[in-house]
Amino acid sequence: MTRAQVKQAVLDALLTVVPEARPAEIDPAAPIRDQLDIDSMDFINFVATLDQTLGVDVPEADYGRLATLDACVDYLAGRLGVPATTP
């Protein structure tokens, strides 16, 4: 798996909980909760979707590490062992 594939999986999971989101308009460095008006119910659904699609069980203690799109990709890529040098 590449970082690009991880990013796409994150965007797909976000679209599952916020169908009206426009991925091209998401600032990868800004908090996704604020950008997409995500609440705790949306977030737990987002995390559950990532678990289903990527097989990564994100513990509650790590929720803070999923604050932005870039942070999500970094965290999940790390958990999946995706090399930082992949596209």
Add this chain to the structure above:
Amino acid sequence: MGDFLMPSLGADMVAGTLTEWYKHPGDAVHRGDIIAAVDTDKGSIDVEVFDDGVLEQVVVKEGQKVPVGTLLAVIRSTGEAAPAPAAIAAPVVPAVPAPSATPAGIAPPAAAPVAPPEVEQAGRRLRVSPLARRLAAERGVDLATIHGSGEAGTILREDVEAAASGGRDRQERMRRAIAAAMARSKREIPHFYLASTLDFGQASAWLTQWNAERKPAERLLAAVLLLKATALALLEFPELNARWENDRVNPAQGINIGVATSLRGGGLVVPALHHVNRKTLPPLMIELRDLVQRARSGTLRSSDLADGTITVTSLGERSADMVLGVIYPPQTAIVGFGSVVERPWVRDGAVVPRPVLTATLAADHRASDGHRGAAFLATIDRLLQSPEAL
């Protein structure tokens, strides 16, 4: 014979547009079946039937807008003989009343939200793809104003998207509906307000442990504990789980908590979780997840909106310390929860950091008093100290 009526889906609803029949004359129907869709100021709602039988006659056609309580269809009960065709009289479908002629007990909106052009759609059959209907609810598009480009005039997703770019009619109507209900509440209901800081330490620790042992799909939110504690407390305070009608308080049969749910495009809806006191936390979480998802995708059912007996609102998500709500008439109370925050707290004679939150009660002073209200909040606090028992 049973009458299938345009339901009242809240104090702010005076009329609805029958957008689609899912069943047709001669079809068998069962309790709980969704047999029609109704377009309201707050979105497209699937309407259920509450009896077993056969759909005998459709009275209101797709596209017609009629007042709450209007006969939509006649349902022949199971075991009842079919009448001769001549025995079924053609009921008269009332027109949507002018604001000055709204049903008794329902205040007219400040600005008339009933759009006359939809009445002119009477008799026009609305064919709508499921995706288009869902999208219309999300984007606030009135289906009765769209001419479909699909086969036989079917309204497709692209038709809705095109209409959505032309205005925010649904959001404006929802805002007016909320304004009417809230203005009526503040005009007619003598509110009193109480606030109490609750110790959420035990509940927070229990929740952290529960979630640490489970996959994301099985985890709980703090909101579920608060809802269950509220429901159990209400068993001791039935006057807060009630309706004020005919100058007296009428306690409700079940504890159905309306959950104030914000919509991403703006506005809110208050669908209800049924019999919250009887359910354990995991199924409550599943039901809450389903309810919020359906509220935001425009696929609520009539029973979701018609059955609330009290409302709970929480603005802790947005870091509000407390929320003082406005009662949703004819209910007699609304409970508010603020955000869970760490605060210095005296416990066993020592000052310790403790997660706490502020719970509020806004109650109808005709139905209850401050003494009882304070005891109610104290009961919620007590219940939260034993989260494993919720």
